[in-house]
Amino acid sequence: MKTVLALETSCDETAAAVVRDRTVLSNIVASQIDIHRRYGGVVPEVASRAHVENLGAVVEAALQEAEVTWGDIDGVASTCAPGLVGALMVGVTAGKTLAMLHDKPFLGIHHLEGHIYASYLSQPELQPPYLCLLVSGGHTSLIHVQDCGRYEMLGKTRDDAAGEAFDKVARLLELGYPGGPVIDKLAALGDRTAFKLPEGNISLPGGGIHPYDSSFSGLKTAVLRLVQSLKDDGVDPLPINDLCASFQETVAKGLTKRTMRCAQDYGLTTIAIGGGVAANSGLRQHLAAAAAATGLTVLFPPLKYCTDNAAMIGCAAADHLERGHQSGFQLGTRSRMDLAEVMTLYA
């Protein structure tokens, strides 16, 4: 049973956590949302600067809340890919420095593997194989989880991530940043059948559609055209609640359909959901209903483990460390990295 201090700085959350195996001893997150809101999205250099300012205090708080000393810590882990390179570099540099100073093993962790491990924090008895639907501002993926470090990407978005689509639609409806929570809130007040929007299927060259891949760019454009057309017709005020409800319904239905099909095709009976969009009530309702109808199990981690956090990174690191995996101090950061390459992070 390994105890790990983990750092997460891949985007706009500065986070540190202490995790023992699959148990969270502390989980501290300093969010930068208020800083980035004024720019309408994450500004990479601004994020890097905020990480430098916040990280020391966040690490201190994580160690204090966990009530551990360095003698209790078996390793230090940092998210090293994928993400904003400047932001990742802050966490990786701090993680290596802590490991060097306290003579502990250092592990670089793939951010998506962290999201996969978030499910273990609330469901410690969960064991592979299962299907993970990862939906966030940066990713929309269907991943066949086979074992620690063994993943097969079965489906992905061809353009925007689901969370990115929420942000972009919120921006064009002038609802501010981030878009997910506000669209979810307004959607509850609207008619989800008010407008028919494209589900974002991917056509295959030989005919038919890709069963698991998505596209959200076309959906965003469809909302843009719809809004323009309503304005041209003199509709004022715009039916914002109906637009939000219809958009959310389309995303939730499409993702649910592809996820169920994928699980059934691969004979996987458990589906774990991860990423910030997992908090979306429309997606939760659709997945829960579809799972009940098909006899599959769907696991939703608590919201605090869906959004970016260091506890999920620590959970992944504890498993890797238990198996003897370590990264050297020469490990770098990467903006992109295929999940299938995870094991290249370890010497």
Place this chain on the structure above:
Amino acid sequence: MIGLAIHTSSPELGLACRDLAQGTQRSQVWPLGRDLTAYLHECLIEFLSPYAWSEVAYIAVAKGPGGFTGTRIGVVVARTLAQQLQIPLFGVSSLAAIAQYHQLTATLAPEQLDPIAVSLRAQRGEIFGAIYQAQPPVVAPELPEALYSEADWEAKLNHWPTPYQLIAAEGGLAPTVEGVLSLAQHQWHMGDRPDWSSVLPFYGQHPVR
């Protein structure tokens, strides 16, 4: 006990340390470029030997101006070390370090040197500039560091009332880690004990404009 200085504001890594009991010091430069994050820690471990981390009394770091990413990496290492070791951290201006290094390596005594004007190219065609009075044991700012347009910096120099020597730094700043150490050592000697949390990179420019 030793003082340890780190310079990463330009594409090289510069490290310097001073044995506080013996008054001896040494420094080293590594041309790491884009490999800074990959090799910095191994260089630190190698450089610190035979001292132990518990023997570090204070840390000093070049806080900029300079490359955003490089400066940030050095400051993160320095802040983390100082926080964990519970020792003071001195954030030293990269421009002041250039001036101090010039004074340290000049053949003339500080009293015989003209004021030292230091400029460093910034992004978007601007210039960081400052002017320091040469004096023992450390230089003193006469014109605090600030961001200028090329024309404004030129005008500032043209109207400076006394003769000066201009150092137009283009990069290769890592050797001035000796200036960082020297300025921090003076502050340490004067009894300053700044907390790690007070030291942040000096960027001088906002990323969104």
